[in-house]
Amino acid sequence: MNTPTIGHEEWAVELEARRDWRRDRWGWLQHQARQAPSAALVGLPLALALALALLFGNDYILRVAGTACIYGVLAMGLTLVVGQAGLLDLGYVAYFGVGAYAYALLASPQLGLHTPIWLALPAAIGAAMAAGLLLGVPGLRLNDDYLGIVTLGFGQVIVLLALKLDRLALPWAGATLDLTGGPNGILGIDPPRLLGWAPATQGHWLLVLAATLLAVLALASRVVDAPLGQAWRALREDPLAAAAMGLPVTRLRLLAVSSGAAIAGLAGALFAGWQGAIFPVNLDLSLLLTLYAAILIGGLGSLPGALVGAALLAALPEILRDPALGRALVYGGGALALILWRRWPGAALLAAGGCGIAIAASLATQADVTLAGNLALVALPIVLAALPLVRRPWQRLGLQAFTLVLATFAWETRLAAEPGLARPLLLGVALIAMLIVRPHGLFGRQRVTVV
Amino acid sequence: MGDSLSHLPQQLANGLTLGAVYALIALGYSLVYGVLRLLNFAHGEVYMVGAFIGYGVLSLLDPALAAGLPGWLGLTAMLLAAMLGCGLLGALIERLVYRPLRHTHRLAPLLGALGIAFVLQHGVLLLASARHRAIHAELILPAALGFELGSVRLSAARLLVIGIALLLLAALSLLVYRTRMGRALRAIGADPEAAAMLGVPVERVVSQTFVLGSALAGAAGVLVGLVFTKVWHLMGVAAGLKGFTAAVLGGIGSLPGALLGGLLLGIAESVSTGVISPTYSDLIVFGVLIVALLVRPSGLFGKRAQPKV
Known part of the structure; x- marks a missing residue:
């Protein structure tokens, strides 16, 4: 169906379909x-x-x-x-x-x-x-x-x-x-x-x-x-x-x-x-x-x-x-989301993710990293907010990589250690991200406002 | 009953302290609402973060204070750190959540605020654990300090809270009514599009508004920590609701209204705690909110807004 992009309304668009919906029991079956x-x-x-x-x-x-x-x-x-x-x-x-x-x-x-x-x-x-x-x-x-x-x-x-x-x-x-x-x-x-x-x-x-x-x-x-x-x-x-x-x-x-x-x-x-x-x-x-x-x-x-x-x-x-499954879900889902989103080049992403895991793994085995993990967690939103301010491609790439390393580090040191808190935290972040990236959801229709 | 009535002057004095804190929180709601017509549900959580920053600074300064650092310096450090930290947090919240959501679905910013509140609660839980933290206010102000007025006792901490709250309010009204930024802020509140056309940098002023409101909430957090000597990660929920009630009572968007609403609510709460029951004081506050919204939704000072067609 050819629908105008501005000024159309669900009801008006479905008018045609509604008209040939016969008003008897057979019509109801067809409709179903x-x-x-x-x-x-x-x-x-x-x-x-x-x-x-x-x-x-x-x-x-x-x-x-x-x-x-x-x-x-x-x-x-x-x-x-x-x-x-x-x-x-x-x-x-x-x-x-x-x-x-x-x-x-x-x-x-x-x-x-x-x-x-x-x-x-x-x-x-x-x-x-x-x-x-x-x-x-x-x-x-x-x-x-x-x-x-x-x-x-x-x-x-x-x-x-x-x-x-x-x-x-x-x-x-x-x-x-x-x-x-x-x-x-x-x-x-x-x-x-x-x-x-x-x-x-x-x-x-x-x-x-x-x-x-x-x-x-x-x-x-x-x-x-x-x-x-x-x-x-x-x-x-x-x-x-x-x-x-x-x-x-x-x-x-x-x-x-x-x-x-x-x-x-x-x-x-x-x-x-x-x-x-x-x-x-x-x-x-x-x-x-x-x-x-x-x-x-x-x-x-x-x-x-x-x-x-x-x-x-x-x-x-x-x-x-489960720590192993959780790691797979977070990294897999995160990489998939970034690739689908297409704003961040994939190469930087993979490299940064890899080095992040490496850093975190080497650190996690050593002494107490709680403080460093907490700092990374606090720094993460600040870096995220700073991202749009950086315009030069190379600086931007660097900051993106840094963000990913920071995120990986925070995940490995703090969030993975406390799944009971990581889950609600991720839930809140996912809710906000969902609102920003895809407010009409997976099944909802993109809403067109009548001008 | 006669016993509880004899405590009434003391309850009034306590209510004044509580009211000063609510007024500070209410101002944050009013500022943001006045500019963006947006209710920042997450404001109570910013206040909670402020209380935790104050606690953190005090723990850092603990040895220095014991060694003879003057108390007022410690207090200044706590207030400055909390206001700066919360200001930054407010800017981050605006930049990362509210700005992308400003022109999407009608309900999106409100749901986003719910998400922020949740993230902040659990973030603080992750960083600081669920323990109730005690604030050693006596390091800054000896508990014995204060003076008595008949049967009413006003501790120095309470006096200080009222004083600082009034000071911040005065500074804020100067900022809003006497500076260039304040004028820009009011211009956006009146008509964002017209303001943008006349060259007001809307995004920057909105950011500044969030910084201001959140800094006030941070200060409120520190002050509450001094009086009630306890911080915990869920303290923002009830405080946010009460600050909002105070803002609505006084007329949301109005600065003197926020002050008056805060004081009224503080006194109502503390008197009802003394006369009726401490168990249900939160319920009473909620009742006040419902009645206020029903009887006079525009508040004591607010102008009745005409819905635009």
Whole structure:
């Protein structure tokens, strides 16, 4: 299709395609078939990975696959709110926490309650939705920046409550109630038991989580295709224009926030049941960042993209756990990224990388290099910022090589030694790099602004 | 209840100190917002880095101070190092993250800021470990120093914090309202394109704004370290939120507003800590933020911005 590069809009471009989409059941089938490839492209590898994990995986692999499913559910909910409706919700993890804690309270020895799943799960989802509405109603009057910081604060408040509500004062009873277990969390959470069957092994759990993922995917893709999804996108593009067209802006936003919260609550309840415990640590900033990175990698607003991003972000940090694999990933990925980026000549890159490894290896065997590694780490951003200032080719090449050596050195001496810190650090850097280099993600379309 | 009320004057005095620090953080938000219409979420982390630089300088100077180096020299060194270091950090953040993101997706700078906050937290964790570090403020100011006003006791450290904060505020307003750079800064805030056309070097002034705001946050970090004698890698999260609340209370983009908002918030927090409960003081601050945004989003001093169509 020949599309103009400036001033085109998704809806207008697809007008032709939409016109010959017949409005009967057969037409709906045709439409599904036309849409099939992108879904199949993502769904088939995922299904294959799932089958492989179930057939050959050990418990560790199954756990990682389960984490990927949880991330996938969460990322789809987030991409509805942020990608489709265009609301910057930085408190998303709070809804996950509310769902998890609500389920934990209803089905654990903490309060002595063991509510059956068909009651506890809806209650957890309802609690998360209530939290979403509680924040959504005042938050909807705010613009992007304010909404972002208010939701961020709300996320902190939920963590704070989880930490502090272990000594809830009950003045009328003259006692304190241990509601959340404080930093120790809630332990011994019941697995969801339905019709007498409860998941016992990691394999069972993976099936449950994957089934949830599929259900949420089916639901979310229906919503995205429905008029509701279209209204959300209109809202995202221009709230003022959407309001002028008669869309109920407030109701649409509330609907977006609460459906996102419901999905997060569901994921939270499942996570609590799966882990058998829930801690305030589970709700920290790194989960939020992981989810945002996932939906950015996949492309804001794209459901298959969110799934791919979630799978990548569940798997890659696990690879970094192993020093040898981590080294291969970092150097391989780094070199690939630089080659694809094409701004830095490859020769300098290889030479610098090689000598960096050499230097680091020779140093790492000797005395304490922590201080030097720390210095390299601090110097790295400074050198990166200085790079664009250098114009002469040879000086530029030299500085590029120096940057690479510095990066290698910092990696070898400090980051590889502390994978627990290197992973979040790399996550943050990857998020920023993703935003700069490819803001529309792998699957998202390059956005064209109407001039 | 009567007991907690008798402590009220003391709580007010403590709130003043806290408020001075919040005001310094709020100024950084306001400066950057005034120029770029950008909320620098990572500002609280810059403040945390400042506190750590102060701690590092104090540990380096430890032997010298014990050997008789005057305390005010040590304090000056701490403040200068933190302000320089944080200024550099602010320039780096602007250059490496905000500048490339300025003309992309609407949400990109905010997400980028989240990434910076995360990187800074874990970077400091990597460089300094997760231990809470104690600042030996008594090396600079003997704890016994200070004076009493009736039942209220103001330690020298607290007085010093208020004094330095006011000094920095005065210097900043001189810079913004009386110098060429300040005029350029306000011109960009009013209309970046027009300013660029009239020959204002926009990129450079934006960089300078970030340096200024971050240096103030660095100073706030050192001062907080002196009063509360503890630094740790997550101290920036709550402080950033409170600084932002203070900026919103006073009207974001307004410098006197930031001062007033900071003081109000500091007093509110310390009074509520004394009267209600120390456990929930952060929750109360968050409540203040929500109410302030709902009732008067433009703040006490801010002008109501008309959305452009």
